[in-house]
Amino acid sequence: MIGLTEVQQARERIAGIINETPILHSGQLSSISGNQVFLKGEHVQKTGAFKIRGATNKVKQVVKDGETYVTAASSGNHGQAVAYIANKLGIPATIVIPVGATLSKVNAIRAYHAQIETCGTTSEERLPRAMELAKLKNGVYIPPYDDPFIIAGQGTVGLEIIEQVQDVDVVVVPIGGGGLISGVLTAIKETNPSVKVIGVEPEVANDTYLSLERGEITSVEATATIADGLRTSQPGNVTFPIVQKYLDELVLVSEEEIRSAMFFVMERMKQVIEPSSAVAVAAVMYGKIRAQNKKVVCVVSGGNVDVGKLGDVFKDLK
Numbered sequence: 345m346i347g348l349t350e351v352q353q354a355r356e357r358i359a360g361i362i363n364e365t366p367i368l369h370s371g372q373l374s375s376i377s378g379n380q381v382f383l384k385g386e387h388v389q390k391t392g393a394f395k396i397r398g399a400t401n402k403v404k405q406v407v408k409d410g411e412t413y414v415t416a417a418s419s420g421n422h423g424q425a426v427a428y429i430a431n432k433l434g435i436p437a438t439i440v441i442p443v444g445a446t447l448s449k450v451n452a453i454r455a456y457h458a459q460i461e462t463c464g465t466t467s468e469e470r471l472p473r474a475m476e477l478a479k480l481k482n483g484v485y486i487p488p489y490d491d492p493f494i495i496a497g498q499g500t501v502g503l504e505i506i507e508q509v510q511d512v513d514v515v516v517v518p519i520g521g522g523g524l525i526s527g528v529l530t531a532i533k534e535t536n537p538s539v540k541v542i543g544v545e546p547e548v549a550n551d552t553y554l555s556l557e558r559g560e561i562t563s564v565e566a567t568a569t570i571a572d573g574l575r576t577s578q579p580g581n582v583t584f585p586i587v588q589k590y591l592d593e594l595v596l597v598s599e600e601e602i603r604s605a606m607f608f609v610m611e612r613m614k615q616v617i618e619p620s621s622a623v624a625v626a627a628v629m630y631g632k633i634r635a636q637n638k639k640v641v642c643v644v645s646g647g648n649v650d651v652g653k654l655g656d657v658f659k660d661l662k
């Protein structure tokens with residue numbers, strides 16, 4: 345299991361490539377929830393999501409180990425991150441994406457000069473293909489979350505939060521495969537265990553919730569949650585034990601709550617965020633977090649949306 349030292353090493357390794365992202369205060373979210381609410385703005389991170397942190401830590405490591413080609417299987421943000429850092433380090437990358445991936449994400453992958461291959465609609469189809477490509481061309485497959493270097497990289501979000509928000513009480517984090525939250529948990533709990541860390545999943549993608557309840561990794565059917573970064577069907581072998589060890593609480597939000605939190609942040613705070621990050625805001629907005637008069641930080645994990653399709657996203661929103 346990784347520890348604080350690995351997260352600190354990741355921070356040094358990725359410095360100069362990633363942005364230290366801003367903290368935004370929301371007066372309105374604060375008064376709605378009875379807390380002081382802040383957003384950690386990974387939507388303005390390089391490549392538009394926190395994924396560049398883990399990808400940079402991992403790809404830099406494999407290049408140091410002599411590797412010269414990387415692959416990834418991703419519906420978007422992880423693929424974008426791997427493409428960006430491979431290009432930056434001057435090695436080729438192939439990103440295997442699903443049919444119908446978010447257009448803005450695909451265009452970005454292309455802009456970073458990675459090869460794109462389309463394969464199926466589920467990660468069960470994409471993943472073996474990305475691994476096979478890596479094997480065929482003597483390269484290495486870069487996993488999206490279930491890897492110590494990826495987790496350590498994502499954990500740097502936690503280190504920044506502790507420095508940027510003095511006396512933070514609660515940190516609220518979206519959960520997909522669990523890379524982000526395991527990194528943040530490691531960084532925060534091993535620095536100050538009294539800070540509460542709360543995870544959030546969509547009701548329809550509650551695999552980590554069920555896994556915690558049953559005490560073992562449990563998978564759910566692939567879902568169509570609007571939060572496309574959280575569609576993973578089960579927590580990872582590396583991430584789950586960390587979540588089990590440290591997580592204080594996991595709350596669920598509905599699709600309607602996700603859309604309306606995203607709308608709120610865009611309209612009121614003028615920030616373009618994607619549905620996967622809106623889950624953390626939704627948890628605070630809809631009173632799922634039991635906290636009063638506390639300093640609460642929601643990790644806004646990314647901002648990659650098809651802006652042209654926002655009208656559809658918000659259609660019928662009450």
Ligand SMILES: *Cc1c(COP(=O)(O)O)cnc(C)c1O
Binds near residue numbers: 521
């Ligand atoms: C990948 C992703 C998540 C989930 O991260 P995990 O490490 O898979 O839990 C959340 N939000 C966004 C924007 C993402 O791209």
